[in-house]
Each structure stands twice: as C-alpha cells, then as structure tokens.
Amino acid sequence: MKARVGVLALQGAFAAHELTLAGLGVETAQVRTPSDLAAVDALIMPGGESTTMSRLLETSGLFDELKGRLSDGMPVFGTCAGMILLATDVLDGRPDQRSFGAIDITVQRNGYGRQVDSFETDIDVDGFVAPFHAVFIRAPKVVAVGAGVNVVASHDGVPVLALQGHVMVASFHPELTADNRLHAMFCELIGS
Amino acid sequence: MTANVKGTVQVKRGLAEMLKGGVIMDVVTPEQAKIAEDAGACAVMALERVPADIRRDGGVARMSDPEMIEGIKAMVTIPVMAKARIGHFVEAQILQALGVDYVDESEVLTPADETHHIDKYAFTVPFVCGATNLGEALRRISEGACLIRSKGEAGTGNIVEAVRHLRNIIGDIRKITQADSAELFQWAKQLQAPLPLVQEIAETGWLQVPLFCAGGIATPADAALAMQLGAEAVFVGSGIFKSDDPSPRAKAIVEATTHFRDADILAKVSRGLGAPMTGIGMDEINQRYAERGW
Numbered sequence: 001m002k003a004r005v006g007v008l009a010l011q012g013a014f015a016a017h018e019l020t021l022a023g024l025g026v027e028t029a030q031v032r033t034p035s036d037l038a039a040v041d042a043l044i045m046p047g048g049e050s051t052t053m054s055r056l057l058e059t060s061g062l063f064d065e066l067k068g069r070l071s072d073g074m075p076v077f078g079t080c081a082g083m084i085l086l087a088t089d090v091l092d093g094r095p096d097q098r099s100f101g102a103i104d105i106t107v108q109r110n111g112y113g114r115q116v117d118s119f120e121t122d123i124d125v126d127g128f129v130a131p132f133h134a135v136f137i138r139a140p141k142v143v144a145v146g147a148g149v150n151v152v153a154s155h156d157g158v159p160v161l162a163l164q165g166h167v168m169v170a171s172f173h174p175e176l177t178a179d180n181r182l183h184a185m186f187c188e189l190i191g192s
Numbered sequence: 193m194t195a196n197v198k199g200t201v202q203v204k205r206g207l208a209e210m211l212k213g214g215v216i217m218d219v220v221t222p223e224q225a226k227i228a229e230d231a232g233a234c235a236v237m238a239l240e241r242v243p244a245d246i247r248r249d250g251g252v253a254r255m256s257d258p259e260m261i262e263g264i265k266a267m268v269t270i271p272v273m274a275k276a277r278i279g280h281f282v283e284a285q286i287l288q289a290l291g292v293d294y295v296d297e298s299e300v301l302t303p304a305d306e307t308h309h310i311d312k313y314a315f316t317v318p319f320v321c322g323a324t325n326l327g328e329a330l331r332r333i334s335e336g337a338c339l340i341r342s343k344g345e346a347g348t349g350n351i352v353e354a355v356r357h358l359r360n361i362i363g364d365i366r367k368i369t370q371a372d373s374a375e376l377f378q379w380a381k382q383l384q385a386p387l388p389l390v391q392e393i394a395e396t397g398w399l400q401v402p403l404f405c406a407g408g409i410a411t412p413a414d415a416a417l418a419m420q421l422g423a424e425a426v427f428v429g430s431g432i433f434k435s436d437d438p439s440p441r442a443k444a445i446v447e448a449t450t451h452f453r454d455a456d457i458l459a460k461v462s463r464g465l466g467a468p469m470t471g472i473g474m475d476e477i478n479q480r481y482a483e484r485g486w
C-alpha cells in the first residue's frame with residue numbers, strides 16, 4: 001500500500017512541502033483537523049511560527065490526537081518550527097507552549113538570531129555524495145542531543161539534521177530548494 | 193566548509209513562506225504586541241498609530257520611534273515588522289539597523305518620494321510592498337520586494353477595496369497563463385512591468401513571491417474571504433485594536449485564517465466577539481492611501 005503523507009497546514013510553509021512531495025510522486029493531504037489526521041499515514045510538520053501552531057493545535061483538537069499517533073510510531077518529519085514542536089525541551093519558548101517530546105533534543109527558539117541573521121549554506125549529510133544546500137530562516141538551534149538520537153548532519157559543529165526511530169527533524173528548510181533528497185529520505189523512513 | 197550567506201533573495205522570500213496561513217497584526221504598544229502573540233499572530237507590525245487613527249489625525253505619518261519598536265521586539269518572540277515611508281530609504285536603513293524582521297514600504301505613511309520606491313536589493317532585511325494591481329506588484333518585485341500585499345484601503349474596516357485589488361491581481365495572473373507568447377509583450381506593456389517577470393508568471397501561474405491581503409479586514413469572515421479569493425495570509429491593521437474586545441477577535445481571526453474553507457468552524461469562531469470597528473464607506477473618505485505608490 002502506498003503511504004499518504006499529511007502536511008500539517010495550520011500555518012507556515014506547508015504548500016512548499018506539498019510541492020516537493022508531489023515532485024516525488026507522493027500522495028499528500030493538508031491536515032487541519034483530527035479527521036484530516038486520521039486519513040494520513042505519516043506527517044510533515046513545516047516551518048512557520050511555533051507559537052501560532054502550538055495554539056492552533058490546541059484549538060483544533062489536534063494536539064492530543066497527534067500525541068497519540070506519535071506514540072503509536074507514525075513517521076514524522078519536522079522542519080524548523082516543526083522541529084521545535086517535536087523536541088523534548090524548548091528554550092526561549094512561551095511558557096504555555098507545549099511540545100510533543102518525540103525526539104530527545106533540546107532546541108533554542110531563534111537560536112541563530114533574527115531575520116537579518118538568516119542565511120544559506122552547504123552542509124554535508126551522512127550518506128549523500130554531494131552537499132545539501134540548506135536555508136536557515138530565524139532557525140532554532142539544537143543545544144543538546146540525547147544518547148538515542150542519530151545526528152545525520154551538522155553545521156559549525158551544531159546538529160542540524162537528526163533521526164530517532166520514526167522521527168526526523170531539520171533546523172533548516174529542505175522544502176525551499178529544488179533538492180528533494182531529504183524528502184526522499186523521509187519517504188524511505190515511512191517505507192521501513 | 194562553505195560560508196554562511198545572508199540577505200539573499202532565497203533567505204528573504206523564505207521568511208514570507210513561513211508567514212503563510214497566518215495573521216500579521218498591527219500593534220502600537222508592547223502590551224498590544226503581547227495580546228497579538230497570545231492570540232496566535234505569526235508576526236506583528238509595529239507602528240505609532242493604527243491606520244484608522246492616522247486617517248483621523250491627518251498630518252505627516254512617519255516611521256515609528258525606535259524606542260517603541262525596541263520595546264515591542266523585547267516583548268514578543270515572533271517576527272516584528274515596521275513601516276517606512278515610500279521612497280524613504282534612510283528610514284529603512286534605520287529599521288534594518290534596529291534588527292526588524294521585515295520592512296513594509298507602506299502607503300499608509302506619507303510618501304517621501306513621489307517618483308521612486310526604495311531600491312530593496314540594497315538591503316539585508318526583506319521588504320513587503322502593497323499593490324492594487326498586477327503591474328504595481330511586478331514593479332515592486334523588480335525593485336526587490338520579497339512579499340506583496342494587496343493594499344485595500346487601510347483604516348476603513350471596509351473589505352471592498354481589498355477584494356477589488358485581490359481580484360485585479362489574481363484575475364490578471366489567470367489571464368496571463370492563457371496568453372500566447374506574442375500576447376505577453378502586450379501584457380508587459382499594458383502592465384508597465386518587466387517582460388521577463390510577465391513571462392515567468394505565464395509559466396508558473398503565480399507571482400514570484402507570496403501574495404498576502406491587507407487593508408480593511410475587520411472580521412473572521414473578512415479574513416476567510418481574502419483567503420478563499422487566493423491570498424496566502426492576511427494583515428489586520430485597525431480591525432483588531434479598534435474593536436470593542438481585541439483579544440477574542442484576534443484569536444477568532446487567526447482561527448478563521450487557518451480554517452478558511454470550513455464554514456462550520458467559521459460560524460463557531462464568529463460568535464460573541466462584541467462590536468467590530470465601526471468602519472467607513474469609500475464615499476466618506478477624502479484620502480485614498482491606495483493611490484500612493486507608482
């Protein structure tokens with residue numbers, strides 16, 4: 001059976017993720033409600049504002065449903081704000097901001113600074129021959145990583161792409177460039 | 193190891209991508225910024241007076257006091273935008289030095305230059321500009337704008353102009369995708385826009401940068417209307433803090449922008465919000481801000 005990949009569409013760069021997945025021939029669906037979530041096999045949590053998404057996860061009734069799916073092992077890929085929402089600990093977040101604790105990392109919101117400090121650069125990803133061009137937008141910084149987490153790429157000694165079981169996170173935006181290798185990597189994770 | 197490159201078109205347009213599906217709220221104090229963030233705003237626009245007050249007070253409207261912008265920056269963790277006058281590149285330089293996340297070269301402030309807009313390529317900070325039609329949008333993009341908002345008529349609480357401008361822009365995009373290559377030359381001439389940008393639209397079917405809606409949104413239904421017409425996010429100016437009860441209205445507009453096609457949710461969030469801003473009809477105003485911009 002071919003997997004249907006949901007893209008959390010409460011706020012943020014969900015459309016760009018859908019385009020990238022469509023380019024890989026993957027069936028996608030936007031997820032805004034619990035019934036949308038029930039109809040997908042895996043989920044991408046995009047970049048955007050984590051505080052906005054956190055609030056909308058509560059009001060839409062998605063938070064508890066998604067927490068349940070994550071503990072059942074649904075594959076998930078969080079980029080930027082999505083990574084913040086999946087982390088165990090968030091620094092500089094809002095006091096009422098809840099995260100799912102699905103991957104054992106600590107992230108600092110806006111750890112790379114404000115928009116004038118946003119940047120693009122090439123990074124080396126384990127298993128990729130050519131470097132991956134990564135765009136960092138007001139990006140969160142990974143400040144601690146648990147023992148069970150596999151760091152797949154680092155930049156300036158800081159982890160920027162990591163895996164733990166069915167959870168994959170990136171502090172940058174693979175959906176903003178034409179390179180779809182990380183989305184393909186996530187599709188492999190879904191298949192395994 | 194490759195160096196980090198800042199201020200590229202990719203990086204600037206990237207932040208606009210992150211704001212999609214969200215609500216950017218006008219705020220004039222750090223307290224209002226906090227209310228906006230608590231309500232789920234994806235960014236705030238820091239300014240001295242909301243457009244409804246600028247309209248009432250008259251006089252010259254300028255960039256806000258840096259102290260006020262810094263107060264707002266210190267209060268919230270979401271992106272902070274601020275307005276510079278059309279053509280006033282020094283105000284923009286100051287805003288960049290203050291570390292704001294987006295500069296709005298805005299017709300709501302009194303223009304500083306009646307011929308030229310700011311050369312936005314000269315900046316690391318990204319710019320958003322208003323447009324009433326596709327030609328204006330493409331001229332702003334050719335100057336380096338990384339986000340376009342339909343202008344609407346700020347400070348009126350009346351959605352009619354925003355609808356007109358969105359329909360203008362998106363309607364012409366649809367027509368261009370149907371045009372043959374010879375007709376594209378005529379489109380470029382008619383729109384007074386660079387041909388390569390027109391050709392790119394014919395190919396991709398959309399603007400080079402995200403298109404948001406501004407100017408006149410006062411209710412959750414207004415926000416959902418803009419989204420269903422094709423806007424990718426909304427700016428709400430006077431509509432929130434000129435209403436009776438800003439916080440619940442702000443929350444409702446955030447939910448309406450996310451669930452813009454779900455009438456059941458729209459009906460639910462539209463209840464019991466108190467009075468919206470009174471608003472004014474287009475025949476009652478003597479200054480149309482949308483006419484500013486060249």
